[in-house]
Amino acid sequence: MSFFKDAGHLFRFVGIFVLLFIIFLVARGYVVPKSFGQYGHYRGAAMGEIAAHPLHFAGHQACETCHVDVQDVKKNGKHAHVNCEACHGPLAKHADDPASMTPTKPDTATLCVRCHAASAARPKNFPQVQAEEHSTGLPCETCHQPHSPAMTAGGAK
Amino acid sequence: MKITRRQMLVLLPAAAIAWEHVLAGTPEASPNYTMSEHWWSMLIDIPKCIGCGNCVRACQEENEVPDGFFRTWVERYHVSDEDMTNPVVISPNGGKDGFPPVAKEDAGKYFFVPKLCNHCVDSPCTQVCPVGATFVTPDGVVLVDQKYCLGCAYCVQACPYGCRYIHPQKEVADKCTLCYHRITKGLTTACCEACPTGARQLVDLKNPNDPIHEFLKTHAVQILKPQMATGAKVFYNELDGSVR
Known part of the structure; x- marks a missing residue:
């Protein structure tokens, strides 16, 4: 029993280490974002954040839902495959709410x-x-x- | 209001669960999009590029790229008959404002080469990041997590194509996202939308109906700096040997 009697200071030492390790684990749990490591060594939620950026170019599909007349003129001409916003510029605002913004004629x-x-x-x-x-x-x-x-x-x- | 010990014991786990949701960040912005079904890249058809600079302007407007920095740019090559290996390359303001006229007496050939991030599979830039702020997504796009980036610029040095820069205001690495906010919504990229000749085309290699598969079979397609083994996936049709 003399071994355990003398080893008391070692148990206290181990106790301190265990406590520090628990503090480390708790701190790590708070500091590391939950989605880190979801897909790899990075924050998975970052993709969702980047995907949520606002649009500036509406895309020609959006233009064609209203401007069918222009589409009819374009479709047989040389500019059939030139998208609207290639010349008219980014118009997502106009596509979202046509009244809020009127594009200027180039x-x-x-x-x-x-x-x-x-x-x-x-x-x-x-x-x-x-x-x-x-x-x-x-x-x-x-x-x-x-x-x-x-x-x-x-x-x- | 007095909170008893019993109520406290109930409230603490509830608060912990709420905090976990805060840490998890914003939810996926495109609910109908499945990452594992796509493998994005781009095709650049050199003979179709007219050097109008529409892609450069569109990219800067779509992604609010600061003046003087470029996520995509257009280079004009001049290869003289006497010295094929040393082309003269210009890209004034990224080609945004067009190019100076070609002098009549300058012999040799001229052509335009649009450049952008090659969204490499084995990208050197993601390998050097010390904090896991840049990565290849499961759908094959190289992105920067600007909340995590320290701005150390290791990745800027590592990119063999010079496609990254440090954002002057945010002081973090910035680069082409292949318009991740557009392609995940079923739209094409801003540069492809604005390209008048179809010289740039967004490509989804996992889509069996994508015309790229037929195109790759029937054309002489190259990537930039294949000797770097970066797994670049921006394909260039009829790329001249002098381009690097």
Whole structure:
């Protein structure tokens, strides 16, 4: 029994360690977020937070629910596969509540040349013009209907 | 109001359960979305890119990217006939405001290369994060947990494609999320939505009906820096050998 009598100070020591370990576990439980490790070594809830960011671009599906007339003009033209917001800009606000925000009409003088200004770096088969020679300063929409830009007999349609 | 010992014993576990809900964070924002059914990536069709910069503008507007920083950008390559291995690459303001005109006397070829995070499977950036703030999601997107990020910038150095930056106001790592807030709702990314020629296409490799499967079979498709073994999954169609 003399062994246990002398070992009393060791038990107190072990007791302190056990207590500190319990404090560590409790503190860790509070500090580490619950979703950490749900899918891997990261906070699983972060994905939900990122997925909850607000939209700025509504997506062409949203535009087409109302603007069927524009869709009809576009669908047979060269711009059939150009999404609305490629030219009109991000309009999720307008799609959510059309009354709250009215989009401004893009200025064709600056808009069209973004894509159609002649450049040797652009693919050869892509329609390009030297704006000054091509239009002599007239706005593009004088002759071209932006939603279906091909020239037709009798001018812009 | 006096709380008895008995009431206290009942209240404490209730408070603990409530606190667990706080710690668990916000619930999944897209209830109809199953992560295990998707494996996202992107296809860049180089011959279709006209360098209009729509993707760069759209990305900055959609994700509120600060001026002078880019989650996606467009580079213009000029490869001269004499020196094929040393192309001249420019990307003024990320290609956001277009590109300077090409001088008539400059021989050689020109083309545009849009760049973005490659959402690598074995991404070097997630491996170096000391706190688990950046990760590959179960649906194949590399994301940053900005609440957890310390801003140490290890990942910025580790990315071989230069796709990360430290956000000047938030002081944490920031990068392309592949518009995670859009693709989980069934929309395409902002850059793909704004691309007028279809040069950028969102790809879901786990969707058997995605046209990417047929495209990969029938085209010469490459990834950037394959020698880095990053498992990059942004596919480039007809990529020139001088691009790096």
